[in-house]
Amino acid sequence: MKNELIERFTSYVKVDTQSNENSETCPSTEGQWTLARMLVKELQSIGMQEVTIDENGYVMATLPPNTQKEVPTIGFLAHVDTATDFTGKNVNPQIVENYDGNEIVLNEALKVVMSPKDFPSLPEYKGHTLITTDGTTLLGADNKAGITEIMTAMAYLIKHPEIKHGKVRVAFTPDEEIGRGPHKFDVAAFNAKYAYTVDGGPLGELEYESFNAAGAKITIKGNNIHPGSAKDKMVNSMKIAMNLHSKLPIQEAPEHTEGYEGFFHLLQFNGDVELTKLHYIIRDHDMENFKARKALIENIVSEFKAKYGSDNINLELNDQYYNMGEKIKPVMEIVDIAHEAMVSLDIKPIVKPIRGGTDGSQLSYMGLPTPNIFTGGENFHGKFEFISVDNMIKATNTVIEIIKLTEQKA
Numbered sequence: 037m038k039n040e041l042i043e044r045f046t047s048y049v050k051v052d053t054q055s056n057e058n059s060e061t062c063p064s065t066e067g068q069w070t071l072a073r074m075l076v077k078e079l080q081s082i083g084m085q086e087v088t089i090d091e092n093g094y095v096m097a098t099l100p101p102n103t104q105k106e107v108p109t110i111g112f113l114a115h116v117d118t119a120t121d122f123t124g125k126n127v128n129p130q131i132v133e134n135y136d137g138n139e140i141v142l143n144e145a146l147k148v149v150m151s152p153k154d155f156p157s158l159p160e161y162k163g164h165t166l167i168t169t170d171g172t173t174l175l176g177a178d179n180k181a182g183i184t185e186i187m188t189a190m191a192y193l194i195k196h197p198e199i200k201h202g203k204v205r206v207a208f209t210p211d212e213e214i215g216r217g218p219h220k221f222d223v224a225a226f227n228a229k230y231a232y233t234v235d236g237g238p239l240g241e242l243e244y245e246s247f248n249a250a251g252a253k254i255t256i257k258g259n260n261i262h263p264g265s266a267k268d269k270m271v272n273s274m275k276i277a278m279n280l281h282s283k284l285p286i287q288e289a290p291e292h293t294e295g296y297e298g299f300f301h302l303l304q305f306n307g308d309v310e311l312t313k314l315h316y317i318i319r320d321h322d323m324e325n326f327k328a329r330k331a332l333i334e335n336i337v338s339e340f341k342a343k344y345g346s347d348n349i350n351l352e353l354n355d356q357y358y359n360m361g362e363k364i365k366p367v368m369e370i371v372d373i374a375h376e377a378m379v380s381l382d383i384k385p386i387v388k389p390i391r392g393g394t395d396g397s398q399l400s401y402m403g404l405p406t407p408n409i410f411t412g413g414e415n416f417h418g419k420f421e422f423i424s425v426d427n428m429i430k431a432t433n434t435v436i437e438i439i440k441l442t443e444q445k446a
């Protein structure tokens with residue numbers, strides 16, 4: 037399985053599939069079409085059925101059941117695009133066999149070195165086969181490792197008909213990194229009872245809770261007068277903005293929070309005397325706290341409207357996604373199966389809330405409860421991204437084991 041994983045993975049990462057939030061199309065970039073079409077061919081060639089690609093670049097396929105038993109249809113998803121934070125062009129994967137646990141020189145000429153001093157988890161990979169970048173691009177393990185593992189699990193099950201399973205659906209989707217992954221996902225066509233994204237990080241990650249998320253844009257109008265004659269006339273919108281910001285609890289910010297703690301995050305502050313714009317994101321795992329955070333912003337804005345005139349302060353508050361835990365807890369057996377699958381493979385499950393969102397956050401609210409499992413990669417979205425092939429084998433086996441257990445429990 038090892039060489040099969042390396043071969044698939046290195047061929048996928050060579051396709052530049054970086055998404056682009058300034059593009060209106062779906063997929064947002066041409067490279068995603070290229071990889072999606074490659075995947076269609078490959079799904080057909082390994083023997084998957086009902087292989088489709090729709091007008092928005094969503095690839096779907098079926099592994100037909102090989103049992104008479106009534107088994108719920110489950111799905112596995114991964115995204116074809118890579119992050120916008122760092123270039124994904126000309127990815128040149130490097131294979132480190134039997135890693136010694138020390139520094140890895142990613143790029144001699146540019147002196148890019150990945151060291152256990154900066155990445156304390158590295159020594160845990162001693163003896164593993166690692167795939168790294170050449171220090172000039174991201175790797176794209178997020179999420180091409182997920183695609184590789186799902187594809188390899190399907191190829192394995194097709195070659196091993198003695199393993200009994202129900203119907204399995206797989207999907208490879210565009211534009212996760214720009215938050216649009218589920219927007220055009222056809223839940224009805226996918227037609228699974230539940231699914232897993234294979235889009236997590238290190239070995240054992242199992243996630244079923246995400247943030248509730250909203251964005252708040254506050255626009256403040258001032259009044260710019262020549263400073264020499266401004267007395268009692270000038271209204272400096274930046275100062276109103278600073279005052280407004282100071283009404284928020286300063287400890288409830290990303291730099292002071294972890295675990296289940298929510299926050300207000302000031303993303304952008306653009307202004308001059310005449311006009312200032314504040315852009316916040318609001319995050320909380322707990323729905324009541326989330327509502328309270330939104331109410332706090334609304335109340336502060338109302339106060340400022342009362343003081344400075346309702347035409348001069350404007351708030352645009354929009355929900356972005358919700359904690360998938362709300363939709364997954366009622367079907368907690370799907371998390372339990374993933375947990376049991378990992379334990380039976382001697383993998384220690386690491387269950388923790390995501391301090392962000394995933395495709396699963398939106399899909400779960402679209403009627404497809406979708407927790408997330410690990411891929412085996414680390415340091416996503418940058419030049420230090422790497423993946424352990426040993427852990428890719430474990431992720432592939434986890435997918436296979438989930439499929440087996442679903443049949444056994446039916």
Ligand SMILES: [Zn+2]
Pocket residue numbers: 115178179212235
């Ligand atoms: Zn991802």
